[in-house]
Amino acid sequence: MEFLPAEIEQYATDHSKPECSVLAELHRETWAKVLRPRMLSGHLQGKVLESFSHMMRPNRVLEIGTYTGYSAICMAYGLAEGGKLITIDINDEISHIAEKYIEQAGLKSKIEFIIGDAIQIIPGLKETWDLVFIDADKENYSNYYDLVFDSVRPGGFIVADNVLWSGKVIEPYELLDEETKSLFDFNNKILKDERVDNVLMPVRDGLMLIRKR
Numbered sequence: 001m002e003f004l005p006a007e008i009e010q011y012a013t014d015h016s017k018p019e020c021s022v023l024a025e026l027h028r029e030t031w032a033k034v035l036r037p038r039m040l041s042g043h044l045q046g047k048v049l050e051s052f053s054h055m056m057r058p059n060r061v062l063e064i065g066t067y068t069g070y071s072a073i074c075m076a077y078g079l080a081e082g083g084k085l086i087t088i089d090i091n092d093e094i095s096h097i098a099e100k101y102i103e104q105a106g107l108k109s110k111i112e113f114i115i116g117d118a119i120q121i122i123p124g125l126k127e128t129w130d131l132v133f134i135d136a137d138k139e140n141y142s143n144y145y146d147l148v149f150d151s152v153r154p155g156g157f158i159v160a161d162n163v164l165w166s167g168k169v170i171e172p173y174e175l176l177d178e179e180t181k182s183l184f185d186f187n188n189k190i191l192k193d194e195r196v197d198n199v200l201m202p203v204r205d206g207l208m209l210i211r212k213r
């Protein structure tokens, strides 16, 4: 489901600076060769993530859910001098695509790509995060939030993708599937959490911006 009329979405995209050639080619290859290409953030949301990162100039970024690397590259463009982005994905079958484009973008020294289950990997990462992007399995959003929370610096951000889940989060709770229930519960949990400020932005499939107080 698109939340904006297609013409408005197109106008917004057309009036945002174009993707760089590496991201455009990554987008093309993902749509040509990989299952479920809609998972890729894409031009408009990618520019939003890139802009957040440029605004923050983060030193440490954690991404949960790399897929083919599109959003990792976008956020890494805004890293501070000497900064690092760590991205985790459980699927080793498409990791070569992410690795290829990270290299082509000249970001190999700035992006650490870990293959494995984020639930098991995150506790072993001894970092303080300026920015965390949650974009993996929806059932674990709340677990990811709890796992990273203490390691996010005060004033740092957690951003969660797909929180509107094609609009399914507004259906009656008893009719929701497990993924939608998880996102519904996650959105309510964030709203009630006094430790953070948040805004749910209806960008693409819904981006939740959470600032740790």
Ligand SMILES: C[S@@+](CC[C@H](N)C(=O)[O-])C[C@H]1O[C@@H](n2cnc3c(N)ncnc32)[C@H](O)[C@@H]1O
Binding pocket: 039, 040, 041, 042, 064, 065, 066, 067, 068, 069, 070, 071, 072, 088, 089, 090, 091, 116, 117, 118, 119, 135, 136, 137
């Ligand atoms: C929506 S895609 C990520 C899209 C990417 N962030 C982008 O915007 O281009 C979700 C990814 O999460 C990964 N994933 C699912 N469960 C995971 C887990 N437990 N640990 C790590 N990655 C996981 C999937 O393999 C998939 O590649």
